[in-house]
Amino acid sequence: MRTRRLLLLLASAVLLSGCRSGVAPAEPRASLPASTQGSARLAKVVSREVVDERTDRLTIDSPAIGGVRSVWVMRPTAWKKGSSGWRALYMLHGCCAGGAWDWLKTGEVERMTADLDAVVIVPEGGPMGWYTDWHDGPAWETFHMTELPALIEPMYGVGGRRAVVGYSMGGFGAFGYAARHPGMFEAAASLSGVLDIRNDVEGFSAFLRSHGVDSEDVWGDPSGWAADNPADQVTRLKGVRLYVSSGNGDPGPLDARTGVARSDSEAGIMRQNETFAEAAEKAGLTITKDFYGDGTHTWPYWIRSFRHALPILLPRD
Template sequence: MKLKLLFLLFTLTTFIAQAAKVDTVMVVSTSMNKMIPTVVITPDAYSSENKSFPVVYVLHGAGGTYANWITRVPELKTYADTYNLIIVCPDGGGTSWYFDSPVDDSMTYETYISKELVPAVDSTYRTIANKSGRAITGLSMGGHGAFYLAFKHQDIWGAAGSMSGGLDLRPFPNNWDLNKRLGDYADHKENWEENSVINMVYKLKIDSLKLIFDCGISDFFYDANKRLHEKLLERNIPHDYIERPGNHNWDYWANSIKYQLLFFNEYFKSVATP
């Protein structure tokens, strides 16, 4: 079935003073047999310049929706204009954790994002349709999802980030529907081991991905982020790691996204064809 985007009759409109355009679109998922809402932000230059643009995919956290980022951080419109890039905020099914669940075949969000959403965006918008023009990041569950997807699909994304990411799922067997996605830890330990980002460092090829991640030192995911940093150091995997005062909240993420988009912009410029 041909992948396509179906535009809704409604749009998340911007203020007149804002130049970037914010659309809500529906993406067809054949793997889950449903249509999934997504926010797509295009910069002002998109309508005036006949060229292709890099894309940053930004994932929400557990219990969130596709609209979280643009609602809580409307500055994304300004950042899209500043860096001349497209920002895509997909829906992650509430608590999908962005992988294909080994115990619930109705939750295949790894397949959806990597094999359905990305091609649909590339076929609908003027994008740089290769890894040199794509980055992915997210907060909390979305931070785990961004690294999970990028680590497994280094042919799709050239850069990846995580903000307060839940990078080790094992300490939280009773939280955020994880047992519904992976099965009870006591009976399905292998699922928890295989799907925790901190155990996926072996998949990384040197210099295949540009990585940035950060976490507040008062965050309950801080320990996992620090351990991933140490693991990457042991493997000599280049990355940017930041820890600073902060908790697991939107004040922290609204600040963090500024640095991550700057990082991705520098990556896009570094690999741009002269």
């Protein structure tokens, strides 16, 4: 696997000319899991815990990660054992602290999705996993895009329709996965997502180092980052319904108290989102923009954006 990614990175380095117009699109990756593909046939569910009447917590032994990871699965209210043809909504979390449970701990996602015809799949992605097969490290993308669909979707009767959403680091993952796996997702949403890691390579690398991660362990030399960068891969998202949201970093109406400091991280992400949206519109993509002005890099804005994104992710047919 690492040999394949090294070849991809070397190819990208040759093709890059220092500007986006010269960037070659990433090589498409498999859009559907297969029992003979990668390590999917070796991954297994080692335990299943009933959290509540809708939610299970699965523990997955993942060869791609090299250990066990948790995945939460929420069934729609109308789900019954043996039923089939359900849509899937994959939900990707942000970086640094918390994890997948952050999506579920307030109960808001459960309430919003209860009457939708979708199985909600919320996997762990590591505090700094960045939703990719690392150049030197764990294969998060293989875990999420190959192992989990092969294991979980048949268990819960998922059909062929999927959507994906993520906030912050998870927004990077949502658009990156949709771009690199054409045909797998019909809709994708990024909520304050990191959509252009090449916007400030030095600053972004320093941010990763501050959390104990070497960016070259994740993506290799920066000359090859375009292959995983949503802003460079917009043409791979044609045919996918897109929703993108971000605030400008100034404290806004959903901040819980007065005197909240300006969020420089959200301001930088807003600039990345504008770059991505401009490229997407030039490419003729179907994109809904929600650049809502004042707002920090915090949960109240992400859950509000998730509510706005739901009709795009899971339209009522």
